[in-house]
Amino acid sequence: MKKELCQVVSNQSIADSIYELTLSGSMVEEMKPGQFVHVKVSSGLDPMLRRPISIASIHKEKSEFTIIYRKQGRGTSLLAEKKPGEFVDILGPLGNGFPVEEASVGSTAILVGGGIGVPPLYELAKQLVKKGIKVITILGFQNESAVFYESKFAEFSETYIATVDGSYGTKGFVTDVLSTKNIGGDILYSCGPTPMLRAIEASSYAPKVYLSLEERMGCGIGACFACVCHVKDDPDGHAYKKVCSDGPVFRAGEVAI
Amino acid sequence: MRSLSIELPGLSLKNPIMPASGCFGFGKEYSQLFDLNILGSIMVKATTPEPRFGNPTPRVAETPGGMLNAIGLQNPGLEKVVTEELPWLEKFNLPIIANVAGSTEEDYVRVAERISKAPNVHALELNISCPNVKTGGIAFGTDPEMAKDLTKKVKAVSDVPVYVKLSPNVTDIVKIAKAVEAGGADGLTMINTLVGMRIDLHSAQPILSNRTGGLSGAAIKPVALRMIYEVSQQVDIPIIGMGGIQSAEDVIEFFYAGASAVAVGTQNFVDPFVCPTIIQELPALLEKLGYDHISDCIGRSWKKNEQPAYHRA
Ligand SMILES: Cc1cc2nc3c(=O)[nH]c(=O)nc-3n(C[C@H](O)[C@H](O)[C@H](O)COP(=O)(O)OP(=O)(O)OC[C@H]3O[C@@H](n4cnc5c(N)ncnc54)[C@H](O)[C@@H]3O)c2cc1C
C-alpha cells in the first residue's frame, strides 16, 4: 500500500456513462486482481473523501493499471474530466483480492459480474486463463447501451450477456443465464449488486464461491470501522469483518450479506 | 524540533500533534504507511467494557467539507484492548491517550480503572460526547451535574490524568467545561462531532441507517475554534483541540483560540500522511510567524496584551 500521484495515460467513455481510466504509477508492482484503489478526485474539499474503485487490469510491464467507473455523483463526474498527463492522488492497492490460487490448473472457473461489478473480473479472467484454467463469463447490465468489455472477455472466455430489459443478450439477470444454460464449474467468482451476490450464494453453481462486496468507506484501510459487516455464523454478535481490509472478496458463507 | 515540545498533565509530548480517537484505530493500519514514533501521541479508538459491534451500515455519508459518521463505538472490548491492542503499541515511544466509553457510570469506571494501568497509557480521554449510541455517551456530556459526577468517579479510580471530551451539542459548553473541571478533570479535549443528517434523493430516507450521525471535518472547524476560544478563557486546565484540522495553519489557529495541543481526525482518511506533514511543516511556519516556541501561540487570540515574540526580541 502506498499513496502516489499517478499520471493519467487515457480516460475515455466506453459505454453509456462508463469510463475507462488508465494510470501509471509504481504501485502497479503490488497489485492483484480484485483489489481496489482509493481515489482522491479533487485536490480541494469538493468532494472531500476518497472514492473506492476496483482495479480492472494490471500492466506491470508498463507500470500501468486501468480502472473502469460509472459516472454517477460528484466524485466520478470529476474523475471523468481528468485529461491525459494530469495526476490523480491514489491510495492503494487496498484489500485482499480474488484468490487465483484457489482455482487449479485444468479446472473451470465461472465469472459472474453485474454492472460496475464487472471491472475487477477482467484482470482475474486474464490471470486465470494464463494459469490454464477454463473461464466462463456471465455479465449482467441494465440495457444494451450499458454493456462494456464483452469482446474483451470473449477473447479468452466463453461469454454470455444478460440485460434487464432484454435489449441485448438474454433478458433478465445473470442467474437466469446460469440456470437456463445449465452452467457449472469448479469455482465461481462474482462481483456486483448485493441482491445478485445473495442469489449466487443461495444457489450451487460451483463448489467454491468467492464474492466481492461493496460498502461505503471512510479510510479504506481498516482504521475507521465504517465498512464493517457481520460474519455469517454470528449474524447478531460482535464478530465482524471489514470490507476494505478483510475483503472486499469473501468466501461465500463467510460474511452476512 | 524543540519548538514543538509540550508538557501537559501526564503527557510529555515531543510535538502537539496526534490522531483523534476513532480515526486511527489502534495505529496498526497507519503504521504500514509511516513510523508512528514521529507522532506526539495517539488517541486510540473508544473502548467499552464488552466488545461492541456498533450500528448497521451505511455508517458514513459525505457532506460539503465534511462527513457524517454513525459507527456506534464499535470496538473489540476492554479485555482485547488491554491484552492485544495496547501491548502492540508498546514498541513505539508514544504516550497513548485511551478513549473511555460506556453506557453506564459503572462501564466508564470499569474501563478507566483497568485501562489506566496499561504501561503506555499516559492519560484517559473520557468520551461523554458520542452522539451515536442510544444510552450513555452524550447523555453524560450534555448534563453538567452528570458530567461532573462521572468525572469524579473516574478520577477516583484512574492511575493517570483524565481529560474529558466535550460535546458541541449543547447550548452552553462553558457550563459543562466548568462542571468537569470542578469534578477534577486534568484537561479537556474538544470538540466531538455535531449531530447531523443527510437524506437520500431517491429513497427519501436518511442515508445513515442510524438516521443521524456526527459531523466532522473542515466544515466544523469554525465551531470548534469558537468553543475552544470561549472555554479556554473560563477554565484553568489545558485543552487538546480538534475539529476539521487539515494543515499546520489550522493547528496555529487552534492554538491561538486556546488549545495546548491538537488532534486530527477525518483528514487522516483524506490524506493518511496529514499528521507527518503537519509535524514537518510546523517549525518553518512558527519561524515565519515569529514564534520561538509553539506554546507562545496558546490563547493569543484573547491574550490581547501580549506581543508576538518577534516584537519582544
Ligand atoms: C471495494 C469497492 C470497489 C468499487 N469498484 C467500483 C468500480 O470498479 N467501478 C465503479 O464504477 N464503482 C465502483 N465502486 C463504487 C464506487 O465507489 C462509487 O460508485 C463511487 O464512490 C461514487 O462516487 P460519486 O461521488 O460519484 O457518487 P456519490 O453518490 O455522490 O457519492 C457520495 C458518497 O457515497 C459513496 N458511495 C456512493 N456509492 C457507493 C458505492 N456503490 N459503494 C461505496 N461507496 C459509495 C461515495 O464514495 C461518496 O463518499 C466500488 C465500491 C467499492 C466499495
Ligand SMILES: Cc1cc2nc3c(=O)[nH]c(=O)nc-3n(C[C@H](O)[C@H](O)[C@H](O)COP(=O)(O)O)c2cc1C
Ligand atoms: C469515523 C469516526 C469515528 C470516531 N470515533 C470516535 C470515538 O470512538 N471516540 C471519540 O471520542 N471520538 C470519535 N470521533 C470523533 C473524533 O475523535 C473527533 O472529535 C471529531 O471527528 C472532530 O475532529 P475532525 O473534524 O478532525 O474529524 C470519531 C470521528 C469519526 C469521523
Ligand code: FES
Ligand atoms: S473504510 Fe475504514 S475500516 Fe473500512
